[in-house]
Amino acid sequence: MEKADLVVKGAKELLTLGKTDRNVRPTGPRRGREMSELGIVEDGALAVRDGKIVFVGKTQELKMGGKEEINASGRVVLPGFIDSHTHLIFAGSREKEFERRLLGESYQEIAEGGGGILSTVKATRDASRESLFELGRNRLDEMLQWGTTTVEVKSGYGLRTEDEIKILEVIQELNRKHSIDLVPTFLGGHEVPIEYRGNKEGYIRKIEEEMLPQISKMNLASFCDVFCEEGVFDYEESRRILKKGKEYGLKPKIHADELSSSGGADLAGELGAISADHLTYPSEKGLEGMRRNGTIAVLLPGTSLFLRSETHAPARRMIEMGIPVALATDFNPGSSPILFMPIIFGLASLLMRMTPAEVITAGTINGAYAVGKGExxxxxxxxxxxxxxxxxxxxxxxLPYWFGQNLVEKVVKKGKVVWNRSRV
Ligand SMILES: [Zn+2]
Structure with missing residues (x-):
């Protein structure tokens, strides 16, 4: 038999995330009990040819050799982590606001005073393409070492046509040049920029009539997202932006019910969004709509922790209802400067009582579906x-138990070892 390019043998546990314990292969994101069934093969093996998996099973059933072989005895082998919600590309940092929040000011108060997202928008508008590329590359290098192999990245710190395009083009270039795959999302509806204060309607029209047509024509984004929140874009405004995005071929995602109950989950259900993200304060009706439409709940416990919220997304309720749950870092300078999925797994267990099996499902297969790459x-x-x-x-x-430790020994991307701890 033809040799494989790479063979991994003898894994103590190989988590396939393929078939469930009843030997059924779910056809979409995993829900309810499926989230606890990792499809574990003990003494597992894996073979790769041309970047694709050609064998998964028991080591004794593996009949082919490999040009390269890895002995994984005593180790866990599992899919690379999918970080399905990040704001990777921005300049500057916001540690002064961090301190102001510790001393009692709220996120919304800081934003109303011109801080918050708008301070990052200024720094990002002023930054060159090259410097944004460098920042992005360094961050991706860090993420890779902690096991992230695919990452969704949003624009949204430009809020001007040329700057939104600049960010999306940096994402495109990073996707070409970095081992990690990047999935681009247009988030022009992240905030109303300073020059449109008092004229939100004018800004929404800019998104509808200028940004979306150009970004779609240049093929720079797969998804359209909006920050649906009191004081930012309300239900109707968010609906307009996402519907227009849909007309231009961008599937809807939504920042929903993060700081208050703002109808975001309801809107996700109504528009058939691929995901609704945050969901700290979703309505029961909104959750029901998400369940009916198969909308994935992308939960971001790093953010509710960093904002010192006493409330976290009701993950257990969602899993019980049959809503597929994914987990992501929400990496951004204001509310979650966390790059690493294993940290998020620990937080999801501790803050939202998700089990170790559920967090792994949420950070792999369900994350993949949340970025349209589940197949x-x-x-x-x-x-x-x-x-x-x-x-x-x-x-x-x-994995979630050794909280804060990096347990990743090797990262394989499209069949190539792209990170190897033992060689550093
Ligand atoms: Zn976000």
Whole structure:
């Protein structure tokens, strides 16, 4: 038999995230009990050819050799992490606001005084393409070492046509040049820029009549997102932006019910959004609509922690209802300067009582579906991209348990070892 390019053998646990315990393969994101069923193969093996998985199973059933072989004995092997919600590209930082918040000011008060997102918008408008590329590349290098192999990245710190395009083009270039795959989202509706204060209608029209047509024509984004929140874009305004995005071929995503109940979950259900993200304060009706439409709840516990919120998204309720749950970092300078998915896994367990199996499902296959790549990555199955990790633990439950430690020993992207701890 033809040799594989790479073979991994003897894994203590190989988490396929493919078939469930009842030997059924779900056809979309995992819900309810499926989120706890990791499709574990003990003494597992994996073979890769041309960047794709060609064998998954028991080591003794593996009949092919490999040009390169990795002994994974005593290790956990699982799909690379999918970070399905980030704001990776921005300049500057906001540690002064961090301190002001610790001393009692609220996120909304700081934003109303011209701080918050708008201070990052200024720094990002002033930054060159090259410096944004450098910042992005350094951040991706860090993420890769902690196991992220695919990342969704939003624009939204330009809020001017040329600057939104600048950010999306940096994302496109990083996707070409970095091992991590980037999925681009247009977030012109992140905030109303300073020059449109008092004329929100004018800014929405700019998004509808100028930004969306140009970005769609240049093929720079897969999704359109909006910050649906009191004081930013309300239900109707968010609906307008997302509907227009849909007309231009960009699937809707939504920042929903983050700081208050603002109808975001309801809107996600109504528009058939691929995901609704945050959901700290969703309405029961909104959750029901999401369940009906199969909208994925992308939960961001790093953000509610960083904002010192006493309320976190009701993950258990969502899982019980059958809403598919994904997890992401929300990496951004204001409310979650966290780059690493394993940190988010620990927080999801501690703050939202998600089990170790559920956080792994949420950070792999469900994240992949939340960025429209569920048929290519997110699980270890024949025919899928060979994106996987070897962790220095012998049982998957240790992943959220060893909170704050980097357990990643090797990262394999499209069949190539792109990070190897033992060689540094
Ligand atoms: Zn966000």
């Amino acid at each position: 290519r990555v997110g699980s270890l199955e024949v025919g899928k991209d060979a994106d996987f990790l070897i962790l220095n633990i012998d049982h998957y439950r240790q």
